[in-house]
Amino acid sequence: MADPTCAIGCADEDLILPNFEQDDCTVAAVFGQISELFLAIPGHPLVTGDLAELTTRFAAADATQIVRVLVRGDRPRSTAAAPLLRSNGRRIAVPGEKSLNITIDDVTPANHEAVRQIQCGGNFLMWYKTYEGKFYFGGLGGIKAFIDIDMVIPGETTDSMTYQGTATWTAKFMEEMLLYPLAA
Secondary structure (H helix, E strand, C coil): CCCCCCCCCCCHHHCCCCCCCCCCCCCCCCCCCEEEEEEECCCCCCCCCCHHHHHHHHHCCCCCCCEEEEEEEECCCCECCCCEECCCCCEECCCEEEEEEEEECCCCHHHHHHHHHHCCCCEEEEEEEECCCCEEECCCCCEEEEEEEEEECCCCCCCCCEEEEEEEEEECCCCCEEECCCCC
């Protein structure tokens, strides 16, 4: 899937109407909470995103590997940059900052070292999936994102330690949505 086709002209009459698919009797609701992140090294996007490719990439032990991370998270509305105003008064959408808030509940020595590895810095190629599991987001190309993450040790003995962070990136459009081939 490519980016949407936007109007070339400056007049409102040049706009392209969106094509919505809706049913008066049924709502295609997709329930929230991000439940999984998929991380890869930039330069290794998905080719087909099908079951065979994902299974192979999850099992790989080289630069093509995709690492699956169980998380709890959300994707808030983007922080949009101020729209650019043209001399004719038309507002032009400009790229804004997008983010995922993530929490890793599974605190183990291996996961602690994995978080420390992320803290080395750099951008990861990332996809994410909601708990429902029907779709994953990031398209075949993935999302090139910076992940800022750290451990949180609560002050209460009844609260558990976690790793909490934010993945951020800048883009004009929201990320592409694909059918998740491993959905139950």
